[in-house]
Amino acid sequence: MNDTLHQLHCFGCGARIAGAEAQPDFRCVHCGDLFEVEYPGWGKRDGHDRPNPGALKWLWRERRCSSEAVDRSGVWRFRELLPILDSFGDVVTLREGNTPLYHLKRASKALGIDQLYAKHQGMNPTGSFKDTGMTAAMSVAKERGFEWVACASTGNTSAAMAAYAARAGLRCLVLIPEGKIAWGKLSQAMDYGAVTCQMPTDFDGCLRLLTQVVKEAPIYLLNSVNPYRLEGQKTPAFEIAEAFGWNVPDHVIVPGGNLGNSSALGKGFRELHELGLVARMPRISVVQAAGANPLVRSFKEHHATALEPVEAHTRASAIRIGNPASWRKAARVIQDTGGWCLDVSEAEIAIAKAEIGAEGLGCEPASAVTLAGLKKLRAQGKIASGETVVLVLTGHTLKDADYTINFHRGTLLKEDEIAGLEAEIAGLRRDAVAVDATPAAVLATLKGSVR
Numbered sequence: 001m002n003d004t005l006h007q008l009h010c011f012g013c014g015a016r017i018a019g020a021e022a023q024p025d026f027r028c029v030h031c032g033d034l035f036e037v038e039y040p041g042w043g044k045r046d047g048h049d050r051p052n053p054g055a056l057k058w059l060w061r062e063r064r065c066s067s068e069a070v071d072r073s074g075v076w077r078f079r080e081l082l083p084i085l086d087s088f089g090d091v092v093t094l095r096e097g098n099t100p101l102y103h104l105k106r107a108s109k110a111l112g113i114d115q116l117y118a119k120h121q122g123m124n125p126t127g128s129f130k131d132t133g134m135t136a137a138m139s140v141a142k143e144r145g146f147e148w149v150a151c152a153s154t155g156n157t158s159a160a161m162a163a164y165a166a167r168a169g170l171r172c173l174v175l176i177p178e179g180k181i182a183w184g185k186l187s188q189a190m191d192y193g194a195v196t197c198q199m200p201t202d203f204d205g206c207l208r209l210l211t212q213v214v215k216e217a218p219i220y221l222l223n224s225v226n227p228y229r230l231e232g233q234k235t236p237a238f239e240i241a242e243a244f245g246w247n248v249p250d251h252v253i254v255p256g257g258n259l260g261n262s263s264a265l266g267k268g269f270r271e272l273h274e275l276g277l278v279a280r281m282p283r284i285s286v287v288q289a290a291g292a293n294p295l296v297r298s299f300k301e302h303h304a305t306a307l308e309p310v311e312a313h314t315r316a317s318a319i320r321i322g323n324p325a326s327w328r329k330a331a332r333v334i335q336d337t338g339g340w341c342l343d344v345s346e347a348e349i350a351i352a353k354a355e356i357g358a359e360g361l362g363c364e365p366a367s368a369v370t371l372a373g374l375k376k377l378r379a380q381g382k383i384a385s386g387e388t389v390v391l392v393l394t395g396h397t398l399k400d401a402d403y404t405i406n407f408h409r410g411t412l413l414k415e416d417e418i419a420g421l422e423a424e425i426a427g428l429r430r431d432a433v434a435v436d437a438t439p440a441a442v443l444a445t446l447k448g449s450v451r
């Protein structure tokens with residue numbers, strides 16, 4: 001870990017410490033809040049460590065043609081903006097990042113927004129955006145000589161951590177809420193060799209427990225309270241800006257769970273702006289599931305000055321989180337960029353997910369809250385037709401195949417959840433049909449299919 005170029009800055013009381021001084025739970029000893037990585041050299045105009053925007057843009061593009069693993073990673077390609085390691089030669093990478101930005105043709109048309117895109121973070125090596133953060137924090141863990149790493153998870157963090165730990169040759173411990181994570185994700189943790197503890201509690205309970213465990217044993221905590229995770233997770237902001245020729249979109253819409261990702265993307269865009277790589281920030285909006293919406297409530301009831309934990313319920317299990325750790329950081333991002341914080345119902349999530357599926361992209365339910373949220377913002381007149389919008393799709397559709405199959409079979413949602421939306425849902429469902437094994441039966445099925 002390179003302690004000369006970066007320091008940790010407490011988000012609550014402003015205390016500054018060296019990276020090596022961080023507590024095992026990454027909480028500030030003075031106020032209990034979380035840290036952000038800060039690069040003091042960047043603040044000095046013409047300072048030796050201040051990156052040069054023109055040179056960086058050229059260098060980052062050139063690296064796309066390189067055959068070096070560190071250059072082919074969509075995180076480490078931008079390493080000048082995350083100088084956290086002593087040596088980039090030993091990064092733990094699976095060639096994460098460099099994910100596609102797709103035009104959403106059907107949704108564009110339906111919503112009357114020409115420039116509507118999906119940044120598909122589900123196209124990362126383990127199928128979620130967590131890989132971009134894991135390569136960064138796992139590389140720090142390895143450099144610092146840890147043997148064990150650990151996380152509490154709703155599934156994707158554990159899948160990513162297990163893969164990167166295996167690549168790094170480290171052991172890993174996963175705490176998950178029993179019966180509450182998607183099979184695809186659990187299978188990944190098993191496959192990559194994690195020690196997986198299923199516990200009779202929720203995600204928030206798992207994280208609370210793990211915080212105690214890491215204080216008693218030399219285990220490196222890899223939840224997004226670890227500020228180095230967020231350094232990796234800020235890089236999709238760089239990719240988005242680069243894809244638009246260093247003109248940022250008007251809106252970026254992100255799902256909200258533990259709220260690390262929205263914080264990280266906000267930090268990424270803020271740094272690009274402060275360093276003069278882009279002229280402005282996009283509005284960043286966070287969408288939660290209505291049954292797991294503590295940040296939405298915090299905005300409504302306390303102007304985001306306090307957050308009361310909720311008992312979380314949603315089928316979008318990735319964001320079934322009632323006491324998000326990074327809520328203050330995310331609230332600041334929304335406020336500073338003029339974005340919104342809103343929630344969407346279970347039926348709205350399911351419909352949006354099916355619509356993203358019908359674009360040939362697919363995503364997991366938690367990712368679909370972005371399109372559901374966009375529809376609401378558009379209906380409220382908060383997003384104009386000429387504006388450019390990027391939805392951040394956080395996970396791959398195969399992560400939670402049960403959810404998709406149940407939707408198409410009509411067994412996902414309860415009657416009271418779909419009241420008034422029956423026709424819309426029926427138009428999206430594509431259940432498999434049992435057909436006789438004859439050409440005539442197959443052709444008859446084609447005739448009967450609607451588009």
Ligand code: F0G
Nearest residue numbers: 153154156157257258259260261394395
């Ligand atoms: N989307 C997906 C697919 C996720 O897995 C998560 C979080 C989020 C969105 C929310 O991101 O927490 O940074 O606000 N999953 C974590 C996990 C909590 O354990 O895999 P966030």
